[in-house]
Structures are given as structure tokens and as C-alpha cells.
Amino acid sequence: MDSATAATLDALIRGQRVAALGTLRGGAPNVSLVAYLAAPDFARIHVRISRLAWHTQDLQRDPEASLLIAETDDGRTDAQTLARVTLRGRAVRMDVDDAACEALQRQWLARFPASVVTFELADFAFWSIAVRDARFVAGLGRTHNLSATDLAVAARQFRD
Amino acid sequence: MDSATAATLDALIRGQRVAALGTLRGGAPNVSLVAYLAAPDFARIHVRISRLAWHTQDLQRDPEASLLIAETDDGRTDAQTLARVTLRGRAVRMDVDDAACEALQRQWLARFPASVVTFELADFAFWSIAVRDARFVAGLGRTHNLSATDLAVAARQFRD
Numbered sequence: 492m493d494s495a496t497a498a499t500l501d502a503l504i505r506g507q508r509v510a511a512l513g514t515l516r517g518g519a520p521n522v523s524l525v526a527y528l529a530a531p532d533f534a535r536i537h538v539r540i541s542r543l544a545w546h547t548q549d550l551q552r553d554p555e556a557s558l559l560i561a562e563t564d565d566g567r568t569d570a571q572t573l574a575r576v577t578l579r580g581r582a583v584r585m586d587v588d589d590a591a592c593e594a595l596q597r598q599w600l601a602r603f604p605a606s607v608v609t610f611e612l613a614d615f616a617f618w619s620i621a622v623r624d625a626r627f628v629a630g631l632g633r634t635h636n637l638s639a640t641d642l643a644v645a646a647r648q649f650r651d
Numbered sequence: 652m653d654s655a656t657a658a659t660l661d662a663l664i665r666g667q668r669v670a671a672l673g674t675l676r677g678g679a680p681n682v683s684l685v686a687y688l689a690a691p692d693f694a695r696i697h698v699r700i701s702r703l704a705w706h707t708q709d710l711q712r713d714p715e716a717s718l719l720i721a722e723t724d725d726g727r728t729d730a731q732t733l734a735r736v737t738l739r740g741r742a743v744r745m746d747v748d749d750a751a752c753e754a755l756q757r758q759w760l761a762r763f764p765a766s767v768v769t770f771e772l773a774d775f776a777f778w779s780i781a782v783r784d785a786r787f788v789a790g791l792g793r794t795h796n797l798s799a800t801d802l803a804v805a806a807r808q809f810r811d
Contacts, residue, residue: 511671513680519715520673555679569765605729
């Protein structure tokens with residue numbers, strides 16, 4: 492992956508804030524919308540979800556998750572040129588006493604101020620998806636299979 | 652579902668052109684981006700995919716598919732209020748000699764003119780997802796579980 496491609500990937504993961512989360516439900520895939528926040532090295536993707544939601548029930552039964560982050564459709568002629576990345580890994584519920592949760596809560600509220608109400612509701616929790624691999628489509632015919640290490644390199648190149 | 656909610660659903664499915672497709676890959680969910688075209692009654696969702704693509708290989712092994720269509724993120728304060736619908740059903744590859752394919756090809760090219768090249772490539776085909784049920788989130792806390800019949804009613808109300 493050259494540095495321009497890595498920059499596109501970095502901008503995509505950091506620039507978007509909602510993703511399509513794939514979970515396993517009754518043996519079949521189920522896709523739902525979630526807000527997310529990526530760790531600076533893209534090793535983990537954080538979501539804040541309610542145990543009342545289908546996707547949370549799914550992850551409690553089977554932690555395998557797939558997350559699609561796609562460039563916003565700007566109405567261009569060729570929709571296939573939209574950049575997108577699929578991140579795959581296992582999701583674990585974070586303990587509210589986890590020291591990492593405090594910093595995460597600050598970052599989360601800075602990005603999603605309207606979610607403040609979820610911090611007063613007992614059914615919401617942070618879940619962390621440990622990214623195992625990724626498939627990045629930078630555009631038509633420009634597909635890259637990436638390891639977690641590849642992702643970290645792309646993230647490191649463009650971190651502040 | 653009241654008529655305003657049905658109108659939102661109708662506008663969402665007809666207004667968007669890309670969706671997140673969930674398939675089963677090695678027993679885990681996998682989500683990828685696809686262009687789609689809905690049948691007028693929302694009973695089927697059509698996609699045009701290459702047998703070289705992961706999602707096509709997945710559907711050949713297991714036809715269960717989940718498709719998330721989401722409102723474009725316009726940067727509003729609360730991302731959770733974005734409307735989205737998850738459609739679930741089984742995907743089948745359409746035969747190129749299927750009479751339905753001719754009309755579909757015209758509609759597809761009208762919506763996706765840049766895809767004309769895929770009609771010269773032998774690895775691309777239309778697949779039809781027969782929608783079994785749907786889960787429509789019209790906004791925070793406004794979730795509707797819908798049957799295929801419910802979808803058809805919503806579609807019929809606002810068809811030209």
C-alpha cells in the first residue's frame with residue numbers, strides 16, 4: 492500500500508463516524524448501523540451499544556463482528572469508486588471500571604455529544620472490537636487485504 | 652406504521668443507491684458495499700456482483716443475506732437519529748436468459764450508467780434477494796419490525 496492509499500484509508504476511518512456492523516443472528520448475517528470510534532492505531536474499534544439491541548444480543552452469543560466503513564455517497568457517476576474498508580475481529584464488552592473507559596468516554600462525548608444520555612442508562616456499554624484483519628477497497632479494482640499490522644502502519648503515518 | 656413513517660421508509664429505499672451487504676464467510680459475518688436496485692414493491696433487492704468478489708463466493712455457499720440501507724450521514728448532532736433499514740432474505744443468482752433481466756438491465760443502466768462495462772464481463776451477474784423481513788429504525792427509539800407484506804404496503808402507498 493503506497494502512502495497515498497494509506498492516507499485515503501486513514502482519512503476514511505477517522506473521517507466517518509457511523510459504520511455497518513455485521514453480526515451473526517440465528518446462523519445468518521445481520522447488519523445494523525452503529526456509531527464508532529477507532530483507537531489511534533486502528534487496533535480496536537469502539538462502539539457504545541445497548542444490551543436491548545439485536546446486535547448486542549448477537550455479540551453476546553458470538554463475538555465475531557465485521558464493520559464496514561464507507562465513504563459518503565456524493566452522487567458521483569460511478570458508485571463503485573467509493574472508498575470502503577471492512578474490518579473484522581472479535582468484540583468484547585468493556586467493563587465500566589476499566590481504566591481505558593474513562594478516557595474513551597471523554598473522546599466519545601467529544602465526538603457524539605448527543606450520546607450523553609447513554610451514560611445515565613444501565614443498558615449501554617462500550618464494546619471493543621479487536622481488529623484481526625481488513626479488506627480495503629480504495630476504488631474499483633484497487634483492493635488491499637490488510638493485517639492489523641498494516642493498519643497500524645497506515646495509522647501511524649498520518650497520526651498527529 | 653403511520654403514513655409519515657412509511658414515506659420515510661419509501662424515500663430511504665428508493666433514494667439511496669448503495670447498501671451494506673452482510674454475508675456469511677467461514678462462519679462469521681462479512682460486510683461489503685454494493686450498489687442496489689429495489690423492485691417497486693420492495694419484495695426483491697437486486698445487486699450486480701462479480702463471481703470473483705468475496706460476497707458472491709459467500710452467497711454461493713450460503714444464500715442468507717442482510718442488507719443495510721442507511722440515510723446519508725449529514726453531520727447532524729445525533730448520529731443515532733439517522734434513518735436506516737435492514738432487509739433480510741435469500742439471494743439467488745438470476746439467469747441471464749431470465750426475461751426479467753432485460754427490463755432490469757435497462758433500469759440498472761439508467762441508475763448506474765458507469766456499470767455498462769459489467770455487461771461485457773462474463774463474471775458479473777444479477778442476484779436477486781427475496782426479502783423475508785425488515786427492521787426499520789426511523790430514528791432513536793422508533794424501531795419497526797416489518798414483514799414483506801408491510802414493506803409492500805409502504806411501497807404501494809407512495810409509488811407513482
